[in-house]
Amino acid sequence: MIESLNSPHIARVKALIGSRGTKERKSSGLFVAEGLQCAREAMVATTGPRIETLYVTPSGRIKVEQISDLGGFNVIEVSDDVMKAMSETITPQGILAVCSIPSNSLESITLNGTRKFVYLSEIQDPGNAGTIIRSADAFGIDAVITSPGSVDLYSPKVVRSTAGSLWHTPVFENIELSTVLALGVQAFTLAAEGQKSLKDLKITKDCVAIFGNEARGLATAQGVSSIEQVKISMPGNAESLNLSAAATIVMYHLANIPSS
Amino acid sequence: MIESLNSPHIARVKALIGSRGTKERKSSGLFVAEGLQCAREAMVATTGPRIETLYVTPSGRIKVEQISDLGGFNVIEVSDDVMKAMSETITPQGILAVCSIPSNSLESITLNGTRKFVYLSEIQDPGNAGTIIRSADAFGIDAVITSPGSVDLYSPKVVRSTAGSLWHTPVFENIELSTVLALGVQAFTLAAEGQKSLKDLKITKDCVAIFGNEARGLATAQGVSSIEQVKISMPGNAESLNLSAAATIVMYHLANIPSS
Known part of the structure; x- marks a missing residue:
């Protein structure tokens, strides 16, 4: 000893x-x-x-x-x-x-028409990152992918916040959004000005839900016309939801949409 | 100066x-x-x-x-x-x-058949409490109520996590669950062993969604037969969701259920 x-x-x-x-x-x-x-x-x-x-x-x-x-x-x-x-x-x-730390390669993912991914762009808060991985695990998301400049998913606070889900849900770090979009997946992000409600979002193939930085949102979205903007209807007064709360609602939805 | x-x-x-x-x-x-x-x-x-x-x-x-x-x-x-x-x-x-600190009294709340409350029993994490108040604000919850022994809602980390929602959503601290139930509201809580899915939950009058402690859950629920147990369907592997993530899904649902 x-x-x-x-x-x-x-x-x-x-x-x-x-x-x-x-x-x-x-x-x-x-x-x-x-x-x-x-x-x-x-x-x-x-x-x-x-x-x-x-x-x-x-x-x-x-x-x-x-x-x-x-x-x-x-x-x-x-x-x-x-x-x-x-x-x-x-x-x-x-x-x-x-x-x-597993040396995951994005190429190990086989698309099959029903894969669901979450992409986190420059997310900073370790509690948010861990909670999102935990929710991703609960709702059967196939992988959580982070951009360059995001919080380190193997930092103690993230690991703790995943509550063990790091052993169920594959994570990929330091991946450019363009690399994910090049897979040909259906891409969407939350935006207050989105025309379509999340409830009306139809998923027709492998998809990725994209979430931006806690304070700045998704800087790259503006220029990327292939990313659909959807909104969570909020009857109340809050300007926005906590990032992991919003991401959890989206993942809950993805798990409950009948495949088309 | x-x-x-x-x-x-x-x-x-x-x-x-x-x-x-x-x-x-x-x-x-x-x-x-x-x-x-x-x-x-x-x-x-x-x-x-x-x-x-x-x-x-x-x-x-x-x-x-x-x-x-x-x-x-x-x-x-x-x-x-x-x-x-x-x-x-x-x-x-x-x-x-x-x-x-406002001296809110629960008696100031008028029930009208469509009120929606969130009750937090011995919740401890300030980030969870703040995030729940923020989501409550977003989804038009009428009040967030905490039990004796819960985290202080006016502690700096809770206040920060509410992102301003403390000014929109009334909060009531140090209220016994029995006091809330005595209002005659429809009460439900999340439980992994719940028979009914959240999706099938019908709200027929003023209601309260009850959430327990992060680690121990809801100790008082067992003996209280008037509290309906519902579950969030989780196709994945995680045992449970982060408390504020789970509460946010419930509030999202309450905001999207057509009144009956």
């Missing part, structure tokens, strides 16, 4: 979740998933990021042993103090998985 | 947004709304919290003067450094309103 607070394991984990974590994650290809919920998905799910090292406290080990045989995993036991030093949270659950 | 970093104005604002802010807000009846968006609503909206003091930097003053004549407000000009010392944010917008 690792008990030294000078252990290089602590430094390694802290580097992956610290303020310079994005750079560290990119160069190492690793990220950190904390807590039982993510560990469960990482151990059990057949898709998504694989576990490189599973750090557990003695009490954390008991919890993960209830999920799965640990024989196939690189498990390192650490003291409660070492876990606390590694962890982002104030009361760590005693389970922290260092996982490898 | 206030330039001293020892000004009691700084201490007063910091007390309202600090770690003991809930207590301070309760005893003073005041809260802090930062930024142009909230200031605009506070100045212009005819409902919601009233401005007690409007702190502005010279550049902040120019922004708010474009919204409204400042004659009717208690405006105090402060230096950029004083604003920075007062503010929660790293790059303050130069506008900070100290507002009075």
Whole structure:
């Protein structure tokens, strides 16, 4: 059991979740998933990021042993103090998985006429990104794709907000919108000035729902005539919805539209 | 213009947004709304919290003067450094309103057969609470009501997450669920094991959508047979949705159900 607070394991984990974590994650290809919920998905799910090292406290080990045989995993036991030093949270659950970032290629997606994608353009808020991935998982979206300049989907707050959905829904980062549109999918975005209501949107082939930056919206949409603008009817006074709330409504709709 | 970093104005604002802010807000009846968006609503909206003091930097003053004549407000000009010392944010917008917490009474609500309420039971996450108020505003919900033990709706993160909707949608805090049910409203909650799909939910009178704690759900629902359990159909793998995402879908539905 690792008990030294000078252990290089602590430094390694802290580097992956610290303020310079994005750079560290990119160069190492690793990220950190904390807590039982993510560990469960990482151990059990057949898709998504694989576990490189599973750090557990003695009490954390008991919890993960209830999920799965640990024989196939690189498990390192650490003291409660070492876990606390590694962890982002104030009361760590005693389970922290260092996982490898999957090298997803957009080319791995086969279009079949009913695929549904979500594209996030320069989205910044980690809570929004995680919530959108979680909703995408719930509503059977085939992939969540982000543009260059979007929040790092493997940052601790995003990972936590996905509540394990990062192991169910493929994500693709740093993809230009033009690359997605070149797939020949039906593309639409939300816009207050949209002529058509979301309720009346018909999906006729593989499609992508595009969402812009929280404050600035979708800068590229203006020039792209192939992107249909739809609106969510809002009888109330608010100017707009929270981005993840709006995206969730759209995904709920996509899951409930009968295929045509 | 206030330039001293020892000004009691700084201490007063910091007390309202600090770690003991809930207590301070309760005893003073005041809260802090930062930024142009909230200031605009506070100045212009005819409902919601009233401005007690409007702190502005010279550049902040120019922004708010474009919204409204400042004659009717208690405006105090402060230096950029004083604003920075007062503010929660790293790059303050130069506008900070100290507002009075409205003393809303549930009895002020007149039922008319078509009222729609949201009740939050022991909700904890400020981002969720703010997002729900924002969605409630968008979808014309008549009030958002919280239980004892819920997050303080006047905490800085909730206020910010409402994006100004706190000035449109009445909120009522510290109300027991039994008090709401005693109004005789149609009550329903989301439950994974619900027999009826949200899509099939008919609303026949004033209604309340009830949402439980992020982790524990709705503890009180079990014993309350008058609360209908409905579910959001989720074709995907996620166990559940983020609370504010789920609540937003429900409110979207309530806004789109034809009255019967």
